[in-house]
Structures are given as structure tokens and as C-alpha cells.
Amino acid sequence: MGAREARQKFSELIGRVHYGGETVILESSGKPMAAVVPIDMYRQMMEERDARFERLEKMKESRPAFSEEEVEADIAEALAAVRGRNVTSGT
Incomplete structure (x- = not known):
């Protein structure tokens, strides 16, 4: 409309x-x-959204904490592995 x-x-x-x-x-x-x-549909959508955010928060709280250095080291290792594969495959 x-x-x-x-x-x-x-x-x-x-x-x-x-x-x-x-x-x-x-x-x-x-x-x-x-x-x-309709208001009932709106309420249901908001309840579902809130439930998803609650699950997300629980997931975030339950995951292990990594330091910035650990994350950067993992990224560097993954990049080196990918770049090594690209060099050996000729790409």
C-alpha cells in the first residue's frame, strides 16, 4: 500500500x-x-528476538577467552599456511 x-x-x-x-x-x-x-505477531517476533539474543549471550559467556596475542598468532599461522599452499600450487 x-x-x-x-x-x-x-x-x-x-x-x-x-x-x-x-x-x-x-x-x-x-x-x-x-x-x-498485528500486535500479537509483533510481540511474538520480539520474544523470539530476545530469546536469540539470550542464547547468543550464553554462548559468548561459555566460550574460552583468548588474549589478543593468541588470536594474532593464530591468524598469522593461518595466513602463512594459506600463502604456503598458494606458492606450492602456483597461484
Whole structure:
């Protein structure tokens, strides 16, 4: 739905989303700009997002800590190995 039409039919738009359960994509010059979704869908998306962030935080907390020097040494070793393979393969 175009932004101009959405402004003109705002009450109808809200009714379609709330009572009809529709998701409406708002466009400007044919380009999608925003979505109007039922509140239950929005809440579910936010709960799922929060759960993913919680899992990510738990993963970050459980991973071993490496010093900057250890990381740089691993990177240097990996680069040397790749460069060595490229030299022997002729690339």
C-alpha cells in the first residue's frame, strides 16, 4: 500500500491489520518502507528476538577467552599456511 493511500485510509488500514490479521507493507515511490503487523505477531517476533539474543549471550559467556596475542598468532599461522599452499600450487 502506498504511503499516500495509507494516510487517506488509516482507520481502514488499522482495521485490516487488527481485525483481519493482515500484514500491510507501506511503500513510498514503489519502495517498501515499513510494515504494519498485528500486535500479537509483533510481540511474538520480539520474544523470539530476545530469546536469540539470550542464547547468543550464553554462548559468548561459555566460550574460552583468548588474549589478543593468541588470536594474532593464530591468524598469522593461518595466513602463512594459506600463502604456503598458494606458492606450492602456483597461484
